[in-house]
Amino acid sequence: MNKFLIPFLGSILLCSNMMVAQDKWSSNRADGHAPISIMGDHTHHKGEFMVSYRYMPMWMDGLIEGNDAIENRKAFDNYMAVPQDMRMDMHMLGAMYAVCNRVILAGILNYIDNDMDLRSRMGMNFTTESSGFGDIAVNALINFYDKDRQKIHANLGVSIPTGDLEQSGDTPTMQNARLAYPMQLGSGTLDPSIGVTYLG
Numbered sequence: 255m256n257k258f259l260i261p262f263l264g265s266i267l268l269c270s271n272m273m274v275a276q277d278k279w280s281s282n283r284a285d286g287h288a289p290i291s292i293m294g295d296h297t298h299h300k301g302e303f304m305v306s307y308r309y310m311p312m313w314m315d316g317l318i319e320g321n322d323a324i325e326n327r328k329a330f331d332n333y334m335a336v337p338q339d340m341r342m343d344m345h346m347l348g349a350m351y352a353v354c355n356r357v358i359l360a361g362i363l364n365y366i367d368n369d370m371d372l373r374s375r376m377g378m379n380f381t382t383e384s385s386g387f388g389d390i391a392v393n394a395l396i397n398f399y400d401k402d403r404q405k406i407h408a409n410l411g412v413s414i415p416t417g418d419l420e421q422s423g424d425t426p427t428m429q430n431a432r433l434a435y436p437m438q439l440g441s442g443t444l445d446p447s448i449g450v451t452y453l454g
């Protein structure tokens with residue numbers, strides 16, 4: 255009798271352990287992670303360390319005023335030079351480290367490469383460029399709920415304005431002119447961010 259009882263009890267124990275394991279949120283499934291552009295979607299177990307590299311190219315063109323597309327002609331009423339298109343390449347270096355199961359630190363540093371084609375009011379086409387390291391974002395992810403295969407963590411962070419704001423280049427009207435805001439590498443301000451992430 256005992257011969258059968260022991261494996262039987264053993265399998266019940268295993269199953270109950272599995273039930274406990276299944277109680278917790280797991281990112282092991284194929285859909286367990288958010289799309290790559292979403293930062294801070296997951297946390298780590300104590301002592302785990304992760305480094306990441308993400309690359310994001312972006313193309314922009316066209317002019318709008320409010321919600322309406324406008325022609326160059328209209329923009330020249332107010333501006334000496336008007337952007338025609340812009341390309342931005344962002345290289346994002348990230349690191350995560352779990353201090354304990356509850357608190358995970360994450361940092362992101364961007365390297366940015368910008369190119370902007372412009373046209374002057376006199377009809378001259380020219381290009382401006384800027385590149386360098388952008389702002390540094392430091393985040394803490396704090397786990398506070400993990401039950402019934404649902405998990406909630408808080409995202410508390412701050413973006414530190416380390417990116418250069420003095421990027422300059424030559425334009426038809428001025429040598430070494432300070433470039434427009436979208437060509438600068440940082441926001442220039444200390445930006446806090448607060449979020450809550452729910453996984454289920």
Ligand SMILES: [Cu+2]
Pocket residue numbers: 296297298304350
């Ligand atoms: Cu990670």
